[in-house]
Amino acid sequence: MSFPSLNTLRTFEAAARHLSFNRAADELCISPSAVSHQIRQLEHTLGIRLFLRSERRVSLTQKGEFYFKNVQQGIQILVQATNSLTTPMREHTIRISAVPFFATRWLMRRLDTFQAHYPGWELAIQTSTQKSEFDREDLDLVIRRGAGDWPGMIAHLLLRESLVPVCAPAMARTIDTIVALKGATLLHNSQVPSEWSEWFGKIGHTFSAPTAKLEFQNSSQILEACIAGVGIALMDRQLIFQEMAEGRIQSVVDQQVDGMRNYYLVYPKSHTTRKSVQIFLEWISNELEQMDR
Template sequence: MADFRRLPNLAALRAFEAAARHGNFSRAAEEIHVTHGAISHQVRALEEELGVALFARHGKRIAITPEGERFAAALRRALTEIADATAALQAGGRQKRLTVTALPSFAARWLSPRLGRFIEQYPDLEVMLQSSGQLTDFMRESVDIGIRFGRGNYPGLAVEKIMDDWYYPVASPRFNRGKLPRTPDKLMQHPLLRCENEPWTPWFQAAGLDLLEPTGGLVFQDSSMLVRAAVEGHGIALARHALAAPEVAAGELVRLFDVAVQCPQSYYLVCLPESLQKPQVRVFREWLLQEIGSQVQPA
């Protein structure tokens, strides 16, 4: 039988795991609600107890050592098992829960309308959908799986690219009293709607236009609001296919021209590596890939 009296201080283990995950003592301190100095002291004490350097220190910067990386991975598995056991004990006879996180725009416009089909297939699962523009701390927030829109660089997580996306202009069929531009060079005669950090310039170039990026007018932080503004006739929007396709199919929006440019970011399925073994995560991943496979891509 294991001698649990020989375990290192649990507070020090938690401090080290957080520091290893963030690669930063200050962010680990914020997570655990202690001072930077407390994290540094606990990690130093743990290194002395183990007789191993867990971090290499370069002034104020730290870098985890190979030994520290292996130890952090083992700790993460153990802490995840404890969290899962706690959740199972608290759940008792209640339904098994799957917690999914995604950007608000993707959650509202793409994922939420489809989740009913998933629940029909797995009625014993309780699905908690969280939407946030902030990166989720999967360990701290007890999230099972997430869908992120980016470039795939998510350290410490299992990452799988699941879908690309494309930009193209859309407008309400009632915009400008139904007189929509017939050629791309007429676009600048109308208000052009856009999202922050999603410029028109790449689409202009793909359409063979030598135009400057639009300035002024409406700029949105949320892609859902962009699509809604286009539906309401406030201008011509540069929209992502995954988010605008339902309105295009319903006739609430018209896709202008046959030019689409691929987004530099893609959609990724992310989770803690240990979470891939959870039955609810496996069935959600399989269902999600089937839904994506049945989606019509832009020409």
Template sequence: MALARLSLNHLHAFAAASRHLNFTRAADELCVTQAAVSHQIKALEAQIGQRLFLRTARGLQLSDEGARLAPLVQQAFALLDKAVQLLDERAPPERLTVAVVGTYAQGWLLERLPQFQAEHPHIELRLQTHNNKLDLATETIDAAIRFGDGAWRSTHAVPLQAAPLTPLCAPALAATLARAADLRRCTLLRSYRAEDWPAWSRAAGIEPLAARGPQFDSSVLMVQAALLGSGVALAPAAMFRRELAEGRLVQPFGVAVDVGRYWLTRPLGREPSSALRAFEGWLQASLAPADAQPPALS
């Protein structure tokens, strides 16, 4: 079907709705009503003779035809926006919304943000924190930095930093630990990943440790509890370098285990914006050579 027969308004509504997977948020972006967006999508579907969206128990989803069309239509409108901005020096900065797992935000990203803003003043970076459990298909974000093995469904994942886990605790508690087996008499703080302490035990060559201490959904909170003397945390030492350098936190054993790393992720099939490409390039260029290496198998 020739483009001239299709309404740009209808295509614009589809571009916004396919990005948000939500007609209400698309309407807010376009400054129209939700009913108007719904009407434009139905009109576009009638013109091309294909269903572009499906309503499921998980919410609005793209059909196979919609998934093929969405990246190209979104890219086309992004190019149009960029062309118009070239004519207007007063154009607002390009917005980029990134969800970041809190440990990475505090341990690496925040102190480097001024550098990113200096190198990319045209990008307005918006950060949200999360506890590593999120669904990119339903979140109104452009990308997410998260911890794991990189094998998330329908997700494009770019490896960032290795993050081997190791016991961390307050100096007074560390002074009582002569060998790994001494951890059996300690309160072992834990994350929602039940396999972490057993994996570290195997790497240390001891019988599996049973973590029965408090459970946290954030390594930042878990290590804060360890700093206050609540027990031993199993966390990525690379994200707590300041606390270790200051002597407030101690790594009592040299053994670390790789159970994942940090990744920059986005929905598979969604064309990244120029801002996201710039952010990805900056992240990779900012990594130390040791950080950029693939994680070693434990």
């Protein structure tokens, strides 16, 4: 019985998450051709199409969506369990889980200063869209997006969100009023279906659920679709400033809502005495101070 390899499944998961073979290749440090080959091989093994190819981008088929959800979950369990066993001595490792978008765009860009200040310590960062379980995954800390009110947990604010609607430049020319914005194709995050409604509410407008709904499972997918001109995304402008600077997307209607949700550093109260937690708190406090200047 022929079963896909774990490596192939990881490639599929990355491509599905990014909805881009190119981005997946970047993340996995392989060529786009390798991604293409593996996806094709996987589709041949399964005997179905996982991706629809159109113009210069890909989208998931329904079966692809189903498989992506399950493969992501299964792989996560395996990778996390394996990492739990292979990470070096507990005493000098800080184990963190964070949502992928925030991890790649905020946290990992600041690792240099951590390494410089704490050469004897190692950060083990894993990304996850699932709600993390401290015990089973042997984590010290978690970075979460939310309101900051997790029972039994201590939460430190890391980044206050600034949500702005953004879209591709060609589309931006026609979105100059709130009315036009409401009538456009809005890209939704399936994990927070009410986010657009809340945002409109905050700026004093009512908004009812659209009849045609485009939902994506994570911010990376939303951003890709946005850049591709599919619709308008609601994103934290602090995490997309590079794409903005490159002119690949731009904000519309000049409205911004702060603090609807934020990114917090979270850990159980019982972890307060851990050296790993104290070290990370010390470092991140300094980082946040530097940022405030």
